[in-house]
Amino acid sequence: MANTSYPASYYAASANPAPSRPALQDDVETDVCVIGAGYTGLSSALFLLEHGFKVTIVEAAKVGFGASGRNGGQIVNSYSRDIDVIERSVGPQQARLLGNMAFEGGRIIRERVAKYQIQCDLKDGGVFAALTAKQMGHLESQKRLWERFGHTQLELLDQRRIREVVACEEYVGGMLDMSGGHIHPLNLALGEAAAVESLGGVIYEQSPAVRIERGASPVVHTPQGKVRAKFIIVAGNAYLGNLVPELAAKSMPCGTQVIATEPLGEELAHRLLPQDYCVEDCNYLLDYYRLTGDKRLIFGGGVVYGARDPANIEAIIRPKMLKAFPQLKDVKIDYAWTGNFLLTLSRLPQVGRLGDNVYYSQGCSGHGVTYTHLAGKVLAEALRGQAERFDAFADLPHYPFPGGQLLRTPFAAMGAWYYGLRDKLGF
Incomplete structure (x- = not known):
């Protein structure tokens, strides 16, 4: 299997030392399988681990390989469409919930940096x-x-x-x-990955999810192994490909x-x-x-x-x-x-659930550093049965691009x- 390395960016050249993580080569069982070791996946995993879940992450390349390790490194509040646009679209009650969350992502980043002593030039x-x-x-x-x-x-x-x-x-x-x-975005991701592992979470690199077997006990298949889980979180964003076709059509x-x-x-x-x-x-x-x-x-x-x-x-x-x-x-x-x-067409994030146990968040539309950290918390809340904030995002209307993917x-x-x-x- 090909070994995918980081692109030749300043961030990769100045990254903090990190362990080489193995590819998944066995059948493993877990409470939650997270697909993608970027900010959304790492944030979800951290919140779940802190509440006692057993978490396994499968990553197609390396921790922070995608947007999480390549972005401009700016902590910018709110969403790619601001709260007034959301209010006109969905009304005051849902907008109030989303507005109250609009500044939470930056606070989560600072809490993580302080709690886990992450060196990322904040x-x-x-x-x-x-x-x-x-x-x-x-x-x-x-x-x-x-x-x-x-x-x-x-x-x-x-x-x-x-x-x-x-x-x-x-x-x-x-x-x-x-x-x-x-912040130095890749070093933030690497620090969060180390925090995940410090709490007992497991991260497999070079392990792309090639198929999701849906059902009462879902299974994530990789080229050389599989993860059986109670819940799946799909956090691949722009690097998800066509793994979940119904998500690809709207982004x-x-x-x-x-x-x-x-x-x-x-x-x-x-x-x-x-x-x-x-x-x-x-x-x-x-x-x-x-x-x-x-x-x-x-x-x-x-x-x-x-x-x-x-x-x-x-x-x-x-x-x-x-x-x-x-x-x-x-x-x-x-x-x-x-x-x-x-x-996304609306430039607002897409959050939801497929069936009873496959959750997703994607489509930050260029506003991802803070939102993804909030998304991890909201997804973790939903898996713990606290769905009000999750539903506020899930109820946002989304549409396919005109003319489809072509x-x-x-x-x-x-x-x-x-x-x-x-x-x-x-x-």
């Missing part, structure tokens, strides 16, 4: 940067909305204030969220690209981001960036619908970086990589082109 503070007066107006509305749900660690930044936190001349203002922040893998510069040195890094906050702009097709622990700039953006790997990632992202920071024109790019996230990529790309044009024209 820093507080995230900035939403406005490029136009209209975007600034949206941030003012967003602040009022989030404060309505008890989230108060927010500060609006005028043009003078945003210059104090980021050395970019493009922005007219912004909003600082001190409960946001950033689409998309690629995002990231680069990491050479180390900038303390002085230049401090000039760019004096408080070491992470930043994302307010465009529909947004750019995002932050400093690493060794003072590189991580810069990401762009979406490739259908998850093709671009031939030259640096050619796509470097011009975006230089537009924000022309002072980096002579800086070398040391790493460039791509990774997939899972997009046409979902061109339709999504057409929509992105339209919103990208709106970004450029400022309306």
Whole structure:
């Protein structure tokens, strides 16, 4: 069987030491079999183990191989569609439940880092940067909305204030969220995996789930073994393939690209981001960036619908970086990589149950670092018989992409082109 290693990213090159975990080669029994050792699977496993469940994780490649180990590393609150959009869609009662959970994921991350002493360069503070007066107006509305749900660690930044936190001349203002922040995402995943194992959980790497045998006692089959369980949690997200066809029809893998510069040195890094906050702009097709622990700039953006790997990632992202920071024109790019996230038509996560014992969460739509940690808690609650919060997500309406899988990529790309044009024209 092929051994799948991490992509050649900055995160893989700077990862904390981790054990090599064996592939599943036997028949094993467990309470819960989790498919996927990314944030959703690891968070679910941790919450279940803490409540006495026996948990086995099967991972197709390595812990954090997918989006969990490749993303921009930003702790961003709420969902890819904000609470006001949810409220218009489902009404005030369901929206209240979802709104009350919108800021929980970041707290869970911090609790995990502290409890299990995870070394992942955790820093507080995230900035939403406005490029136009209209975007600034949206941030003012967003602040009022989030404060309505008890989230108060927010500060609006005028043009003078945003210059104090980021050395970019493009922005007219912004909003600082001190409960946001950033982490080394792969090291967070590796630390959570070690925590899973410290509680007796078992993780098998290089063990893709190739078939789920559904029924009263479901079985997950891998190429060389099987896991018999009482419950299954499907947490493969954009790397699930067609393992569960009814989930694949309502989602689409998309690629995002990231680069990491050479180390900038303390002085230049401090000039760019004096408080070491992470930043994302307010465009529909947004750019995002932050400093690493060794003072590189991580810069990401762009979406490739259908998850093709671009031939030259640096050619796509470097011009975006230089537009924000022309002072980096002579800086070398040391790493460039791509990774997939899972997009839904509504841009809201899909959560549910297949039959009585197969649970799933997927489709973070680019907002996954915090949501996946919340999802793990919500899934664990549901398996323990506390389903109110699970049902609030499960009852969100979801639809297949127009034209099915054949046409979902061109339709999504057409929509992105339209919103990208709106970004450029400022309306």
